[in-house]
Amino acid sequence: MNESRAMWWANEFLNVEQNELTIAGRNARAVAERDGTPLYVYGRARILQNYETIRRHFVAAGGDLETRISYAAKANPHPRILKLLEGQGAWLDAVSPGEVRTALEAGFPARRILYTGTSVSEDDLKAVFAPDGITVNIDALEQMDLMKEVRDRWFRRRRIRVAVRWNPGLGRGFSPRAVTAGERSADGTPVKFGVEAAKVGRVFGKAARFGFLPVGLHQHLGSGWVREDFPAVKEAVRRMVRKAGVLEQRGFRLEFLDFGGGFGPRFYRTQGLFPAADYIRHIVRTVAKAGLSIKAVAVEPGKALVADAGVLLLRVVYVKKSYGHVIACVNAGTFNTVPRPAVYAQASHEIVNADRVDGPNKVRVTVAGHLCETGDVFGKERLMPMPRRGDILAVLCAGGYSRSMASRYNSRPIPKDLII
Numbered sequence: 001m002n003e004s005r006a007m008w009w010a011n012e013f014l015n016v017e018q019n020e021l022t023i024a025g026r027n028a029r030a031v032a033e034r035d036g037t038p039l040y041v042y043g044r045a046r047i048l049q050n051y052e053t054i055r056r057h058f059v060a061a062g063g064d065l066e067t068r069i070s071y072a073a074k075a076n077p078h079p080r081i082l083k084l085l086e087g088q089g090a091w092l093d094a095v096s097p098g099e100v101r102t103a104l105e106a107g108f109p110a111r112r113i114l115y116t117g118t119s120v121s122e123d124d125l126k127a128v129f130a131p132d133g134i135t136v137n138i139d140a141l142e143q144m145d146l147m148k149e150v151r152d153r154w155f156r157r158r159r160i161r162v163a164v165r166w167n168p169g170l171g172r173g174f175s176p177r178a179v180t181a182g183e184r185s186a187d188g189t190p191v192k193f194g195v196e197a198a199k200v201g202r203v204f205g206k207a208a209r210f211g212f213l214p215v216g217l218h219q220h221l222g223s224g225w226v227r228e229d230f231p232a233v234k235e236a237v238r239r240m241v242r243k244a245g246v247l248e249q250r251g252f253r254l255e256f257l258d259f260g261g262g263f264g265p266r267f268y269r270t271q272g273l274f275p276a277a278d279y280i281r282h283i284v285r286t287v288a289k290a291g292l293s294i295k296a297v298a299v300e301p302g303k304a305l306v307a308d309a310g311v312l313l314l315r316v317v318y319v320k321k322s323y324g325h326v327i328a329c330v331n332a333g334t335f336n337t338v339p340r341p342a343v344y345a346q347a348s349h350e351i352v353n354a355d356r357v358d359g360p361n362k363v364r365v366t367v368a369g370h371l372c373e374t375g376d377v378f379g380k381e382r383l384m385p386m387p388r389r390g391d392i393l394a395v396l397c398a399g400g401y402s403r404s405m406a407s408r409y410n411s412r413p414i415p416k417d418l419i420i
């Protein structure tokens, strides 16, 4: 493996100096020694750069529609990250009353928040109807009577803005568990999200009859797209625009179309990167060609904004050899820090030895955590310089769906985080 291939992930946030990892220009070991491990380190500048990249894709795509980059807070609801993005004019995708509250506390005005719930309860509705100006995404025709009851009881005079999350009949994601549209996921699980195509008109009609204000159509196909997903994703854009046209013909004036999240950075070297710029151009052009009278288009990036702006630093407590395997035992567990590899069989995070990024005589190393679980493995049989006790390892792309998914399993703590 040549140097550039070994360090395919190097960028302004993560780099290498004298074969040691740097994070936002600081030596990773020095950061680990000062703040302790395990430790999440997030890069402010990288998050801003990721936001700017998406914004520029929209500018390059042209068109005169307003564009909304709606941060999927579930990726990482750290208040300082929310504040940072709010300051850029981002919108916000919240999937629980807790996320709505955190976003409001971080300064997001309610009118820039879209709440997209699933299995939405009376308590959820009470909480998310409260901030005046918020938009509430409807997930099911069957949820609407409850919506009306809660609105009539607690918010009688409020004309609540609603959108409809529809299921366009096709979904895409890096794992069957990350596919959120279509009839069934890739492993056969019936997909629970959204309103099926044939019922969308009825939901809009009922929303208007119930006195809600229907303003948008939304879809989210799934997460972690790779290059090969592009044709299917384009087809889903086409379906959404066609559906919006049908709704307009039926007299529903939509303010926005929201195409959800799904695209993101490269998590591992061989991953074919999803062409985000082409995708955004495709959205803008398809919408323009259809001549819809909408005002805005939105996307809801989570991973694309924060995943590659974070790393998890770990310390090797000892290196064990067992039946010929080299196992680097580290001072944290996946479930408590970066759970994706334990949750999704398909998830893979690059792991770098911060003390010796590259070198000769590489060996296959399995990086294992301290939980009582066979699946508690950060990476299996990774080719890297032989690790030693005390080495600092960095798990890359840990800025999203890491701390926000972490649990206290085995009564282990969730690490501290540092934003630099």
Ligand SMILES: Cc1ncc(COP(=O)(O)O)c(C=O)c1O
Pocket (backbone or CB within 6 Å): 072, 074, 075, 093, 116, 220, 222, 223, 224, 260, 261, 262, 263, 264, 300, 301, 302, 303, 304
């Ligand atoms: C409704 C919705 N929007 C956006 C996202 C963000 O997805 P990603 O992080 O892949 O961009 C998700 C993730 O699950 C989601 O459920």
